[in-house]
Amino acid sequence: MAKTTRREFLIHAAGAAAVGAAGFGPMRARAQDSGPIKIGMIIPLTGTTSQYGTTMSIAAKLAVNDINGAGGVGGRQIEVVIEDDRSNPEAAVRAARKLIDIDKVVAIGGSYASAVTSAIAPLCWESRTVLFTASGADSITRTPHQGYIFRTSPTVTLQGTRVGQFAREIGAKSFFFLGPQTPFAQSYIDIISTIFKEGGGTGGGLIYEEKRASYRTEVDQALRAKPDVVILGGYVPDTGVVLKDLFRAGYAGGRIGFSFGVNQVLAQAIPAEVGEGAYSLVPSASEESTAYKTLIAKMNLPSLNTYSCQMYDHVVLAALALANEPSAPINGTTLRDNVRAISQNRSGQQVFDAAAALKLVAAGKAVNYDGPSGPLEFAENGDVEGVYFRYEQMQKGTMALLKVA
Amino acid sequence: MLIAEVAQYMVNGLVLGALVALPALGLTLIFSVQGFVNFSVAAQMTVGAYAAWAAGAALGWPPILIMPVAFVVPGILGIVADRLALAPVRRRPGAHTPLMLAVVSIALNLALENALHFLFGGDLRSFDLAVERDVSVAGIAMGPQQLRNLATALTIAVTLAAFFSLTRWGKAMRAVADNADLARLKGIEPARLAGLATFIGMGLAGIGGALLAIDTSVDPSTGSRLILIIFAASVVGGLTSLTGAVLGALVVGIVGEVALIVMPPVYQSLTAFVVILLVLLIRPNGLFAAVGVRR
Incomplete structure (x- = not known):
């Protein structure tokens, strides 16, 4: 094959670009004229x-x-x-x-x-x-x-607000948020902090690396702040590990999670005594x-x-x-x-x-x-x-409904 | 206050390090004898965890009895996978490079992980054991299961040390690890030892996975999540030193946890990289590699 000169290359490239522009441009507007x-x-x-x-x-x-x-x-x-x-x-x-x-x-x-x-x-x-x-x-x-x-x-703002308000409802004066790096983790910490500060309470949080085998050190850090309630911001696998580590460490305070972390799947994956009493905020269907x-x-x-x-x-x-x-x-x-x-x-x-x-x-x-x-x-x-939430609690290995609000 | 905190984190790191030590030993053993990093130890760790879980759930055996299952199943599967996926690459003159084999082992790792996903689904599986509260000694808390894990890992490490210094096969393997050419001159055939090294190496990974699963739970990615620190432990230990692999695992485990005092936990995996980097900058052969070993 003959060597391609730079000029030839440029001509071909421009031609290809023109064909591309002509070919792809109208294709988007032409979507779905026949068939399902x-x-x-x-x-x-x-x-x-x-x-x-x-x-x-x-x-x-x-x-x-x-x-x-x-x-x-x-x-x-x-x-x-x-x-x-x-x-x-x-x-x-x-x-x-x-x-x-x-x-x-x-x-x-x-x-x-x-x-x-x-x-x-x-x-x-x-x-x-x-x-x-x-x-x-x-x-x-x-x-x-x-x-x-x-x-x-x-x-997240709505869910965080509801979780913060619920934590205060159950009498917590201080909270600690433990959750993985997600697009919403820091928002949760900020929103819940604001709600606690308004009521004269305190709180903090820690964003951990997801999918680790153990969160002992993270849990130790959280418990050093002696929180009345720990807010669990992770998905099911992490939340299971964190709950076990909280149990091992002898933590007796409240635990509140979200529907994506504390749910029936989690309840079946961990021993009943580990999850006993953990609350969950679940966006409710129109039941x-x-x-x-x-x-x-x-x-x-x-x-x-x-x-x-x-x-x-x-x-x-x-x-x-x-x-x-x-x-x-x-x-x-x-x-x-x-x-x-x-x-x-x-x-x-x-x-x-x-x-x-x-x-x-x-x-x-x-x-x-x-x-x-x-x-x-x-x-x-x-x-x-106009969304409602279910407030659920893990009781003897199943999620029990407390209220819908 | 700070001292108690550091001590607690060191203990946490020690426990994690002891678990990582077993697959790191496996990785190092296979590298020593076969000359390439077999990344499929990660999936074999998960295989061991599932084998133990299945034995525990189906047969109701106590944890101590299911450990042999967690050793033998990944050991045999490791040999089969080696024959099917890696041996054909080794036989090709052009492709028989450590890098190529390592890349194939990554593919093998993915294949095994997906096979586990197919067989067991993505759900977390826990052993039907009660979660025990920590015991506290001098302000430092530790879980009974973690103490048992630490003891198991140490027992296995000592048993291995005895195997390598007292038995013919063990000595032969060490000879190959030290200098394969010299060993061949003495009549030891490295290729024959490869199967045994794979069996023991993958078996060790399997026990590590089973211990981890007893303490936490198992899902198809259990082992793969740890591959970075397993590799880091092995590299820090010098890749050919078995003692080094154990010490490397403990160093990486402890550094990772203690670093959390000054570092946000979300960057924890970073510590493994930093440890590799620092060790290789200061001692390119790893912390514990014998002088003169070239691999």
Whole structure:
């Protein structure tokens, strides 16, 4: 082969760039003209955040059945493409790239861990793909997302505030936060500190390295401050280790965790006496609503965590929003512009059933869909409003409900 | 106050170091005889932990009886994996470099970890043992299980030392580790010892994993999370010195914990790197390598 001169190389490179620009430019706008409408789901099926992964996938698939059973979107079936994020932001980015570039999804739902959501969010808004997320970190909706992000889970600020208030309710004057490096760890420490200081209390925190075999030294440091309550900010594996180390050290104070760390999965993984009495703050699904009751009946379960309910709603919101404007192209922008019209339309008919809502929307009626996860009303920045929490306590190896507020 | 704090952290580090010492011994043993760093010790640690857990859960044996299971299962699996994945690489004249073998062993580690994931799922498995409260001596707290782990690790280290100084096979291995060419001149065939070294090395890793799992719990990544400090312990010890591996593990364990007094815990893995760096800057052969050993 003849040697390529620099001039030839430049000509070829410019040509290739032009072809690329011509080829890729319109492709994005051309998304999904025929065949089923694809919605991506990035769900933790394995790894540290995978405790709800299985029911999350089932709920998303049930939503697809309900929508397709009611005739689909404008006569087209919908399809979810589920990818495992392995509880790992890098794997999640690869999954998001595949969903956006190859499957050409109009929306990505799921997206549970805040680190995962933070990693994939820019890919979504840059490709004009809607991102429905179940993550809590406040920073996610502070990004320049142009309205493409909808959060169905309460923010860290809200959860931290509730945990701080609850810690004071149980009589704690001082707290110590122990949690891994996550996009929300420092926020928790700051928020809870503020709440304690307002009541004349004190507190501090320590951010540890996740997935270690032992946290003895971290626990020793925490206990040196003699806290009335230890706030557990980790996911299940770390929280199990920390609780064991607290027990070994003879700590007798309160322990409060979050739904992603202190839950039934943890209760089964540790000896009952180690977790006995630990509290958990759990964002609650809309447990009194018919939407929730219908979903758990379909899944044949006595109850269901809010995150799986949110997966169901991610799919339903996407389908209803696209059906709401049948003349518009099927893409992420149309979806974004129609979510609030079907989820929080004050003059629309309140509907708890996805299939019924879809039929009304297809008939040109205005609806206000309230799903199993909640009323689904989104603030300007994409955060969900009006969320309830379950306050649970580990008692003899199972999570018992104390109150919903 | 500060002295008590430092003492407590040193004890915590000692316990962690004793656990890491076993896989570090395994890594060092395999490196000494076979001449490459076999990173799959990490997954074999997890294999040992799962073997022990399965024996404990299925057969209801007490921890002391399941240790042989935790030794033999990864030992045999280690030989099988070596034959299947590493031996073909060793047979290729162009590919038989320590770096290439180390890279293949990383791939092997991932394959084993994923196989465990497939077999056991990602959930944490705990031994059905009561968690015991710490005992406090002179203001320093220590768990009974940790004391037992420390004792087990030390017993095994002493047994190994006896094996290497008193038996023919042990002496032969030391000879190969010291100087493979000289050993071959004396009629010792290094290739024959490779299988035994792999068996013992992976078995040691397995016991380390089982002890760790008894104290905490096991999931498919249990061993892989520790690979960095295992490697650090081995390097600090000079990679060919068995005593060095034990002392290296204790140094890395203690430094990692004591450093938390001045350093945020989130950077704890950094200490292992810093220890490697400092030791190699000051003594490129490692702290405990015999003078003249070239590997």
